[in-house]
Amino acid sequence: MSxxxxxxxxxxxxxxQGTKEILKGVSLTIRTGETHAxxxxxxxxxxxxxxxxxxxxxxxxxxxxxxxDGEDVLEMSVDERARAGVFLAMQYPVEVPxxxxxxxxxxxxxxxxxEAPKLRTWTKDVKAAMEQLRIDADFAQRNVNEGxxxxxxxxxxxLQLELFKPKFAxxxxxxxxxxxxxxxxVSEGVNRAHAEGKMGTxxxxxxxxxxxxxxxDFVHVFVDGQVVEEGGPELADRLEEEGYDRYAKGAGxxxxxxxxxx
Amino acid sequence: xxxxxxxKARIGAPSAQPxxxxxxxxxxxxxxxxxxxxxxxLAGAAAKSHSHGGGVGVPDSSRAGxxxxxKLADFKPLTGMEEDWRFTPLKRLRGLHxxxxxxxxxxxxxxxxxxxxxxxxxxxxxxxxxxGIPEDRVSANAWENFAGATVVTIPSEFEALTEVSIDLEGTxxxxxxxxxVIVAEKFSKAVVVLNHRGSAIVxxxxxxxxxxxxxxxxxxxxxxxxDAVHAxxxxxxxxxxxxxxxxxxxxxxxxxxxxxxxRFTAPGGEAEMFGLYFADAxxxxxxxxxxxxxxxxxxxxxxxxGALQGRNAHAVWVGDVLIRKEAEGTDTxxxxxNLLLTDGARADSVPNLEIETxxxxxxxxxxxxxxxxxxxxxxxxxxxxxxxxxxxxxxxGFLNEIIQQIKVPSIEERLTEAVEHELALTDN
Numbered sequence: 001m002s003x004x005x006x007x008x009x010x011x012x013x014x015x016x017q018g019t020k021e022i023l024k025g026v027s028l029t030i031r032t033g034e035t036h037a038x039x040x041x042x043x044x045x046x047x048x049x050x051x052x053x054x055x056x057x058x059x060x061x062x063x064x065x066x067x068x069d070g071e072d073v074l075e076m077s078v079d080e081r082a083r084a085g086v087f088l089a090m091q092y093p094v095e096v097p098x099x100x101x102x103x104x105x106x107x108x109x110x111x112x113x114x115e116a117p118k119l120r121t122w123t124k125d126v127k128a129a130m131e132q133l134r135i136d137a138d139f140a141q142r143n144v145n146e147g148x149x150x151x152x153x154x155x156x157x158x159l160q161l162e163l164f165k166p167k168f169a170x171x172x173x174x175x176x177x178x179x180x181x182x183x184x185x186v187s188e189g190v191n192r193a194h195a196e197g198k199m200g201t202x203x204x205x206x207x208x209x210x211x212x213x214x215x216x217d218f219v220h221v222f223v224d225g226q227v228v229e230e231g232g233p234e235l236a237d238r239l240e241e242e243g244y245d246r247y248a249k250g251a252g253x254x255x256x257x258x259x260x261x262x
Numbered sequence: 263x264x265x266x267x268x269x270k271a272r273i274g275a276p277s278a279q280p281x282x283x284x285x286x287x288x289x290x291x292x293x294x295x296x297x298x299x300x301x302x303x304l305a306g307a308a309a310k311s312h313s314h315g316g317g318v319g320v321p322d323s324s325r326a327g328x329x330x331x332x333k334l335a336d337f338k339p340l341t342g343m344e345e346d347w348r349f350t351p352l353k354r355l356r357g358l359h360x361x362x363x364x365x366x367x368x369x370x371x372x373x374x375x376x377x378x379x380x381x382x383x384x385x386x387x388x389x390x391x392x393x394g395i396p397e398d399r400v401s402a403n404a405w406e407n408f409a410g411a412t413v414v415t416i417p418s419e420f421e422a423l424t425e426v427s428i429d430l431e432g433t434x435x436x437x438x439x440x441x442x443v444i445v446a447e448k449f450s451k452a453v454v455v456l457n458h459r460g461s462a463i464v465x466x467x468x469x470x471x472x473x474x475x476x477x478x479x480x481x482x483x484x485x486x487x488x489d490a491v492h493a494x495x496x497x498x499x500x501x502x503x504x505x506x507x508x509x510x511x512x513x514x515x516x517x518x519x520x521x522x523x524x525r526f527t528a529p530g531g532e533a534e535m536f537g538l539y540f541a542d543a544x545x546x547x548x549x550x551x552x553x554x555x556x557x558x559x560x561x562x563x564x565x566x567x568g569a570l571q572g573r574n575a576h577a578v579w580v581g582d583v584l585i586r587k588e589a590e591g592t593d594t595x596x597x598x599x600n601l602l603l604t605d606g607a608r609a610d611s612v613p614n615l616e617i618e619t620x621x622x623x624x625x626x627x628x629x630x631x632x633x634x635x636x637x638x639x640x641x642x643x644x645x646x647x648x649x650x651x652x653x654x655x656x657x658x659g660f661l662n663e664i665i666q667q668i669k670v671p672s673i674e675e676r677l678t679e680a681v682e683h684e685l686a687l688t689d690n
Binding site: 054055056057077078079081082083087088090093094096097098099103104107108111112143144160164 | 635636637638640641642643644645646647648649651652655656658659660661662663666
């Protein structure tokens with residue numbers, strides 16, 4: 001049983017116009033076995049939260065804490081966070097020219113486990129995981145994300161999720177740009193990883209669509225760098241009906257319901 | 263990495279600029295040879311009166327105007343101000359440009375299928391001079407001084423299943439001249455590997471003749487000892503429907519300057535030129551290539567990639583692609599990418615593209631020099647890979663793009679090892 005705890009997190013970035021605060025005091029606790037959905041309009045800071053947990057150098061934490069089972073995550077380098085059990089499925093996975101998927105997966109698995117995976121079982125595991133995610137076998141020989149379509153890139157992110165077995169998976173808009181079939185395949189992958197009972201999931205999404213396939217235990221609504229409302233799965237249903245408009249500036253949860261936007 | 267320049271000239275693209283005198287919409291009159299020659303400031307008799315350039319009416323600024331001669335005396339002593347020497351530290355040429363090259367040339371050992379003939383010939387052999395005329399003083403100096411040449415011939419219609427290795431082992435630091443001729447006869451197919459090793463101060467001329475319908479891969483590996491100085495002019499003549507793949511890999515040596523050229527002599531030819539270099543502290547690795555689209559309907563593709571690290575690591579890449587007026591239907595692209603791994607390294611990159619006809623399929627050139635992409639590092643590190651391992655993966659991957667082009671497994675493996683060796687020598 002592990003706990004990822006985010007307390008009063010403030011994050012800013014440097015822009016041409018100067019320092020801009022994106023997260024304005026976010027608190028969130030995720031435990032093994034739980035699935036939390038973070039929903040919110042564009043620009044609300046959802047992806048910033050994901051990248052900050054993973055340690056992207058662009059984001060400066062000005063105050064607040066992130067801990068994993070009490071360990072200070074903010075003190076860790078990017079690779080240390082991953083080895084501690086944090087996995088970020090990226091919204092825009094980058095292409096790494098000249099590095100084959102096979103080489104990359106094995107190198108990463110070796111780093112995370114602290115020892116090289118046993119060749120025979122590893123090859124079998126990779127093959128099986130690829131099949132389940134409907135990834136062509138020849139992808140193993142291709143360079144990391146190079147020439148992959150948007151959907152293929154997302155499937156390969158989930159492939160890594162299944163192979164690396166993190167304690168906490170952060171899915172940064174993994175559903176965006178996926179057609180229904182791909183969305184199902186990807187969701188099944190997340191559910192398989194979750195079903196092993198050793199993972200907590202932070203699912204960041206703009207749409208409620210993916211929540212038909214991945215059932216959240218908690219839903220947090222993000223607006224302007226803060227959590228403005230929290231609840232159970234029923235909150236997602238309400239968002240589906242009403243959209244984000246009722247959270248419009250200064251309105252808050254008490255404002256009159258906006259026109260449904262589904 | 264930061265993209266510095268990327269330009270593409272495509273036929274059919276609407277012209278945004280108003281027409282300039284002497285230009286047509288298709289750009290056919292771009293060359294002063296063809297248009298207002300006499301009026302152009304760089305062309306005509308005015309230019310020729312103080313130039314050794316080749317063609318009449320060709321401006322010095324054009325690659326077509328480069329002086330070519332078998333005679334050393336035709337080339338003035340170098341000052342370092344010359345366009346083709348301005349990046350080269352002449353002092354470190356150790357006399358290749360100024361001394362009589364009478365030292366012992368690296369020993370030559372050729373291995374390969376028995377059908378491939380290997381001959382040691384004198385200066386008067388008829389095949390010498392068929393593919394190239396020296397284009398610079400150092401090359402001409404070798405031509406003036408070489409004692410004998412090695413001629414390797416792939417017989418017509420023969421397809422070599424294993425590669426032909428030409429091992430050149432340097433054993434002396436007296437300035438020397440070397441001459442090699444590689445002939446791929448009609449419809450033959452082969453891979454020829456030049457392995458440069460040991461210590462030497464040598465100017466080398468390699469003539470490459472790719473006859474009609476032949477497919478030849480030439481891989482030239484410079485894995486010299488640290489004290490070696492090497493200038494290598496590798497000139498190829500490409501026949502009808504013939505294909506040359508030229509791969510240059512420079513890893514070792516103090517100063518290595520490779521100048522490959524591909525000249526199309528008949529339509530349907532194809533040239534692919536790839537390069538990989540890894541410059542360490544104090545090393546000068548220079549590559550200047552020339553693709554001469556002199557006839558119609560030929561294709562060329564050039565990609566050179568280099569990694570540099572350490573103080574005064576210096577790489578130079580100059581890519582001259584000339585599409586002459588006759589070369590309608592040309593399709594060409596050239597690019598150079600440099601990865602600067604530390605402070606104190608310098609890469610000069612000049613992609614020159616001259617287009618004298620607009621009736622082409624496409625022509626492009628690009629160059630980018632930069633540091634390692636932080637997003638690449640972040641992606642790998644976010645998967646638990648420590649920074650030093652991630653950096654090595656990225657460098658290896660960057661250079662691997664060239665190795666993957668070779669498509670001869672045994673050589674790819676060898677080059678991967680060579681790059682590993684290079685990475686192991688340093689901290690990256």
